[in-house]
Amino acid sequence: MQETFTEDQSQFREVVRKFLGDQSPMTAVRELQETESGFDAKVWQSLGQNLGLPGTHLPEAYGGLGFGPIELGIILEEMGRSLYCGPFLSSAVMAGYAVSLFADEASRQALIPELSSGDLRATLVLDSLDRPEQVGKTLAVDTANHLTGRAEIVIDGLTADELFVMAESPEGLGLYQVSPGAEGVNLQARESIDLTRKLSRVVFDHTPVQRIGRVDPAGLQRFWNLACVALSHEMIGGAEALLESTVEYTKIRVQFGRPIGSFQALKHRCADLLMSLEFAKAATYQAAFGLAVDNGPSFSANMAKAMASDCFMETARAGIQLRGGLGFTWEDDTHLYFKRAKCDEVLLGLPHVHRERMIQQMEDSDRAA
């Protein structure tokens, strides 16, 4: 297992950071969050065709770049820093992982090249974004391959070219493909507190769907771990950028005749945040290093998700508090991070859910020993 980042990985980070710095500045984030689609098609195209980012973690044999969770993590971390607006999490991470893990050979050959280049923007419809054992409880496919049920929260559903759906069926949990324009598909926009990530609801009513793969419990857990660790990277990236800007603000804001960063109350809070960030980064990187080489238990992913969630929220709360009134205004950017932090905190399981899973696994390995 890797112990730290390689030279190549650090260079890759620089490339991604530069790209996002040029293509996704805060002015663009602010514009895009006001739009319905929520992303810039040109930037998405360039990110796919010039850099191949959506296929970073997808198998080379099918047209991906063949890297793994570490490189994907670097992208997410950088996207988290810049609050990149676009369907990367929904299409590249969630749909991409689902197709590469669960789809049959023919579907992989057909879909992965398109997902990798970004030409196909897809999303994964899950009836639970909370815990894997709830997946498939409200979405069901009958013997005639008709899908009925609803998913209350779908990321980027309104702009997706294709929907992949995990649903229960007489053959067990499966992965299904359906076009958003198909008969009996009703997609509606939902208001999200985080305007940089667009949410929708989808209702299926006897919608004809194509089964493209089987989802076994172990595979679903693997999927969940990979997605959680990717999301954890987004959170530590966001937390780091926000801590940096918060610290910078305390250096220039003057009250009582001195920069507020010279007050110990603020210093101590920032030092606490740095510790929380360094610990969350350690947990997240370690989880990615582990997932890159083994198919093991979810313990590290649980730990990463719990710690990164708490860290990002803590940093977001402090980011607003340390800016005082300014931090509560729409004009200041801090609330954009705060809202992303709140949504990421709950997406794929709240911290307490992951902590409970950690203890369950400690009990399991204790019983086995």
Add this chain to the structure above:
Amino acid sequence: MQLNEIKIAVNQFLDQEFSPDLSLVEWRRRLVAAGWAAPSWPEDCFGRGFSAEQSAVVEQVFKSRRIVGAAQVGPRRLAAETILVHGSTDQKNRYLPSILTGEHSWCQLFSEPGSGSDLAGAATKAELSGDRWIVNGQKVWNTSAHHADFGILVARTDWDVPKHQGLSYFLIDMRQPGVEVRPLKQMNGHASFNEVFLTDAVVRGDDLVGGEGQGWAVATTTLSIERQGFARGRNPRATHSAPAQGRLYDEEAKELEIDNAPYTWYPQREGRPDLVFERAKATGAIADSAVRQEMAKLVCLSEAAKISARFVAAHRKMGNNEVLPAGSIGKLGASVIARQAAQVHTMISGTDAMLSGPGSSMEGVIAETLISVPAISIAGGTDEIQKNIIAERVLGMPKEQRQDTGPFRNIPRNIG
């Protein structure tokens, strides 16, 4: 030297020189003479200039053959490594060998009743009189001072310059009439520390380290060595399960007993997170979802601290010399972990947490943990001072306006 060459050389040396019937001191003199006592030290200073990796090989051979190495436990390590960096050749020659052989034990004389966190505010006075220094004042929190032969001492030699510039660093003989040592009982009942009263105590003229007025720079070296120790966790050296036979081992056992005595409760001040899972299971507290949450938070913290330390080490191994933020949070992390562990132990114990002594949980270890944890966020630099350091040096936040500039004589300080 290649790693396998080192292994062969050490084994050869041990085959020729080691015997369990030697006296401890005689054996260690041989180690010192051959450069195996402290192989990471420079070649011209009793060592071999080995890297961490090379030294680890030596240590491994010693361990696997159950060979006694140089004396290491206690403040003598702080003294040795500081002398190594700042000491004169004469000081190195006079003091380092007897530290390695264990003939002399040391203590640290830094903190004072009037200057704790503000260590540079030390008011113990050293005045030059002929070719020697005369020292007057009081020190506190001096581990092992009651049996120490020598001390590393910070004292003020100039009252008319700013406080950091008026300090000097000395090596003082503890066995003299002007030095009185009294044990200091702590809230957990142990007396690991002492108070040291210096009344016209004498320091040789050539026992000044790093020059007059250079004391703060030298003390900073000692303090950073001390902090590294905290982040790593300073457990007493484990006594071996099957003690080997022979005079050497008997003498080593005696030495360890004395040296380790102040530290018996140190694992407890770290919160004993290692005991949490077993206790939660044994008491049934593990069924309580609130306990499970707090346990998991503890595991997150302690695992992340370990991972973070590994990353810092891996980063250095790749030849990167920049200081990572992660390297600065170790001691603060240890405090947070200890507090969380104590809280979880309390939840597991319930009302039994009131009990102490042999009839209480784990023969009193848990009670000792609960009343020892407050020490970890104070000793070696309080959490608050650590946070100031992190904020100012790592995050680059502005320093507070100082009230203690100008001649030390004019700065307000504690009376008495």
